[in-house]
Amino acid sequence: MTERPFTTTDAGIPAPSDEFSLSVGPNGPLLLQDHYVIQKMAQFNRERVPERVVHAKGGGAYGVLRITEDVSQYTKASLFQKGKETDLFLRFSSVAGELGSPDTQRDPRGFAIKFYTEEGNYDLVGNNTPIFFIRDPSKFSDFIHSQKRRADTNLRDHNMQWDFWTLSPESAHQVTFLMTDRGTPKSWRHMHGFGSHTFLWYNAAGEKFWVKYHFKTDQGIENFTDAEAGAVIAQDADHHIRDLHTAIRNGDHPSWTVNVQIMPFAAAADYRFNPFDLTKVWPHADYPEITIGRLTLDRNPENYFAEVEQAAFEPANLVPGIGASPDKMLQGRLFSYPDTHRYRIGANYLQLPVNRPKAPVRSYNKDGAMRYSNPGDPVYAPNTAGGPAADPAFFAGESYQVAGEIIRSAYQRHAEDDDFVQPRALWENVLSDTDREHLVSNIVGHASAPEVTADMKKRVVEYWTNVHKDLGQGVANGLGVAWR
Ligand code: NDP
Numbered sequence: 382m383t384e385r386p387f388t389t390t391d392a393g394i395p396a397p398s399d400e401f402s403l404s405v406g407p408n409g410p411l412l413l414q415d416h417y418v419i420q421k422m423a424q425f426n427r428e429r430v431p432e433r434v435v436h437a438k439g440g441g442a443y444g445v446l447r448i449t450e451d452v453s454q455y456t457k458a459s460l461f462q463k464g465k466e467t468d469l470f471l472r473f474s475s476v477a478g479e480l481g482s483p484d485t486q487r488d489p490r491g492f493a494i495k496f497y498t499e500e501g502n503y504d505l506v507g508n509n510t511p512i513f514f515i516r517d518p519s520k521f522s523d524f525i526h527s528q529k530r531r532a533d534t535n536l537r538d539h540n541m542q543w544d545f546w547t548l549s550p551e552s553a554h555q556v557t558f559l560m561t562d563r564g565t566p567k568s569w570r571h572m573h574g575f576g577s578h579t580f581l582w583y584n585a586a587g588e589k590f591w592v593k594y595h596f597k598t599d600q601g602i603e604n605f606t607d608a609e610a611g612a613v614i615a616q617d618a619d620h621h622i623r624d625l626h627t628a629i630r631n632g633d634h635p636s637w638t639v640n641v642q643i644m645p646f647a648a649a650a651d652y653r654f655n656p657f658d659l660t661k662v663w664p665h666a667d668y669p670e671i672t673i674g675r676l677t678l679d680r681n682p683e684n685y686f687a688e689v690e691q692a693a694f695e696p697a698n699l700v701p702g703i704g705a706s707p708d709k710m711l712q713g714r715l716f717s718y719p720d721t722h723r724y725r726i727g728a729n730y731l732q733l734p735v736n737r738p739k740a741p742v743r744s745y746n747k748d749g750a751m752r753y754s755n756p757g758d759p760v761y762a763p764n765t766a767g768g769p770a771a772d773p774a775f776f777a778g779e780s781y782q783v784a785g786e787i788i789r790s791a792y793q794r795h796a797e798d799d800d801f802v803q804p805r806a807l808w809e810n811v812l813s814d815t816d817r818e819h820l821v822s823n824i825v826g827h828a829s830a831p832e833v834t835a836d837m838k839k840r841v842v843e844y845w846t847n848v849h850k851d852l853g854q855g856v857a858n859g860l861g862v863a864w865r
Pocket of ligand 1 (some may be wrong): 558573802
């Protein structure tokens with residue numbers, strides 16, 4: 382038998398026993414002085430951090446971004462320079478389900494990337510769809526509440542989901558994606574990723590562009606039908622985590638071709654769609670995709686809790702050469718992501734190995750719970766003691782002018798802005814006959830849940846009729862609702 386190392390307390394003291402608590406005689410009461418057992422029980426009680434309110438269930442892997450094309454005319458960001466290789470961590474997730482929820486439920490999937498660049502962490506926190514359900518962050522918590530559980534029964538409720546969606550017509554594009562078979566991807570390897578928001582890029586000369594990111598799966602798109610996804614739920618709730626881990630362990634490293642769409646800065650003002658509206662894409666005929674490189678995942682995490690559960694992504698991590706856009710959802714997320722990490726993991730979450738930048742950290746922030754390393758003196762800026770000093774030149778180019786009345790309002794309409802025109806294009810021009818059939822049957826299945834009322838079914842039909850009359854009619858037939 383090989384010699385085993387001895388167990389210790391968390392302070393490294395040899396443990397007295399793996400089996401027996403300290404008691405007064407073999408049958409007697411236990412003693413408070415058994416520090417080892419008390420430490421075990423107390424630590425166990427504290428094993429969970431709060432699960433993420435959204436994107437709770439997920440998995441992830443490490444990898445690399447390789448840039449193959451020259452886009453220095455658009456951005457000076459070091460990670461996007463030709464020939465550059467940047468380490469990264471990518472976390473996939475589903476949105477609405479809790480930590481133990483089945484991976485193959487119908488849901489958008491998160492596609493969150495942390496690039497460990499030499500200019501600090503760049504986080505791109507996207508999804509497997511290029512769009513989202515809403516366009517103003519003031520509706521986000523309401524939207525998520527409608528997708529999660531009722532207050533009275535603690536059950537998810539399709540009536541509540543359709544109530545929110547049908548009262549929020551801007552959701553139609555994303556709900557169309559969700560109800561196609563792309564709402565039940567076969568694996569995380571077989572779906573695209575999208576940065577979804579519009580971001581600002583600026584080059585070394587200070588010229589500005591708007592950009593959208595597309596990560597196109599090199600494995601090819603593969604989806605489950607609704608019935609197949611349901612069957613997998615019954616067999617393996619962790620199907621997607623298992624698939625990714627197994628593929629990488631077997632040396633079958635998944636990759637995505639990295640494409641961008643670039644819009645000249647000045648073109649945004651009178652583009653036919655509001656280019657910052659998260660419920661819209663930029664049609665390819667206007668802004669074709671340009672390939673800039675490849676993203677490959679090649680290493681599994683070794684400790685799920687430490688590296689996946691505590692991975693903390695924040696769209697506010699923008700490196701020189703990349704900035705925020707006026708997308709209102711992005712603006713909301715710039716605040717809400719770091720805020721949730723401070724609550725969920727603690728103020729010093731950026732010092733954990735998975736979150737720690739590979740670039741040196743020289744801020745004047747200090748102290749707080751679980752701080753691992755602290756800056757020395759001086760502890761303030763400005764100072765005459767030779768401490769670090771900001772160099773605004775890094776961000777030269779990111780500024781632009783905005784002016785207007787302070788107001789609560791919808792986005793100003795651009796010429797072709799309409800909530801249904803893009804999902805209609807998807808139905809009319811992109812989906813195959815089979816895709817359309819499945820879209821109708823997936824909607825009908827979802828809206829046939831027993832809790833969905835007769836009145837709600839009529840609203841569901843109206844919603845889909847606004848996308849396309851054939852789609853509305855198909856849904857009406859399936860739900861047994863009189864059509865028009
Ligand atoms: P295009 O015909 O140029 O592009 C259609 C896009 O749809 C391609 O990116 C295609 O990429 C993707 N697609 C194909 N099948 C499906 C499907 N079943 N579900 C979702 N997406 C699919 O047209 P436009 O750029 O003019 O866009 C038309 C519509 O296509 C949009 O209104 C939008 O709904 C959808 N779309 C557009 C995207 C964009 O960025 N312009 C991105 C994704 C979808 P692939 O086959 O590789 O997935």
